[in-house]
Amino acid sequence: MSKKEEDYIKKFNQTRPITSQFLVKHKEIKRTKTNKPYLELILQDKTGQIVGRMFDKKSYNQYEKMEINKVYNIVGKIQEFPQYSNKYNILIDRILISKKYDEEDFIRKIENHEEHIQYLTNTIKEIKDKELKQVLNAVFNDEEIYNKFIQAPAAKKHHHNYKGGLLVHTNEVIEICKSISTIYENINRDLLITGAILHDIGKIETYDYDSELIEIKQEGIMLEHLFIGGCIIKEKMNNLNISNDTKIAIMHLILSHHGKVDLGWGSSVDPKTVEAIALHQADDMSAKITKFLEI
Missing domain, CATH: 2.40.50.140 (Nucleic acid-binding proteins)
Structure with a gap:
């Protein structure tokens, strides 16, 4: 029926x-x-x-x-x-x-899933900075991480809360950041886009989504996705021949993308660079506009 x-x-x-x-x-x-x-x-x-x-x-x-x-x-x-x-x-x-x-x-699915995957893949190819490209390739050439990333939800309830939602949300944030980088010429475009791609990587280990029921794992409850994501990326970067400045810049974007610490949204540190401020605003825009349109 x-x-x-x-x-x-x-x-x-x-x-x-x-x-x-x-x-x-x-x-x-x-x-x-x-x-x-x-x-x-x-x-x-x-x-x-x-x-x-x-x-x-x-x-x-x-x-x-x-x-x-x-x-x-x-x-x-x-x-x-x-x-x-x-x-x-x-x-x-x-x-x-x-x-x-x-x-x-009743099972929500991504429309045009392959197109979303291709958009992400093409965006990674567009990155010109060799060190940032190394990091992105190290992450997404890992088959386990890649497969989890394209299937994971972005949330249990608030926004993009369905299988594949993380991919859709990430691509929205990327697109917003690309627009920001055309308006403000002094922004490091490659760094901002890399942050957009990696900012929610921790969500691949935050949720249990084997069934239609999305639940938060124990590590998601106790550690939160910003910390989990930072750990995933730090481990990957430790095996690469890249500068300490690049490592710090990427980690800062991940750990500050929920805005100022006193907002209580989970950031470990206040955004201290123009790229970090832009990433926070892009992430917030994707989440809030999607939630408004969906509910």
């Missing part, structure tokens, strides 16, 4: 009733401005995710009964966010467990 074409999330373009199946990725009890509880869900199909809300006295009961990564039949109304145009959620009336469904309808 497959979903109707018009009931895929990417097809939502008007306010209308809906009865269709969705995979539940997140559930939470929230409260209105008048302190009344309501159920908020993140619903998924293969084309994306959407917020579903249920304002009902039985919200707590529904919350207790529902299971994450289970498919449910959602009965309700697609409605446009009042404060945004072309952005929709689902006002839910009823939730029923689905027993028959096509699993492929």
Whole structure:
């Protein structure tokens, strides 16, 4: 039993009733401005995710009964966010467990996966700095790292949270950094692009994504992806004949790309170079715009 074409999330373009199946990725009890509880869900199909809300006295009961990564039949109304145009959620009336469904309808996959891989490969070839090229080749010629990188998610929940999401996010950051480097001539373009490629490399060891359920590994919880990524790249660079300045510059980009330490987003050190500042802004832009567009 497959979903109707018009009931895929990417097809939502008007306010209308809906009865269709969705995979539940997140559930939470929230409260209105008048302190009344309501159920908020993140619903998924293969084309994306959407917020579903249920304002009902039985919200707590529904919350207790529902299971994450289970498919449910959602009965309700697609409605446009009042404060945004072309952005929709689902006002839910009823939730029923689905027993028959096509699993492929709910597994998110990268569109044009091979094109994303080719974009990354071509970008690495464009790097002219010989030391930076050595580092990138050492990383991506490692078959284990390469295979993990093109399949890993970029997050459990916040953005690009699906298999291959890390590759998509990385390419977005690369593209933003390429634009930045054409505007500001004094930026070291090769260094900035190298940082864009490697900034989230630690996520290949942060998440367990063997199934549709993405979980954070123990090392991801205890060490975080910036530190893990720094360790991966430092180990690779220690085996290369490159300058200490290059090693420090790359490590600084990885360890500072979440912005100033006092933001509490996980950076080990404040961004101290123009490339580090640019990388942080590019990474933040990719994450925030994607999250806004997807949910």
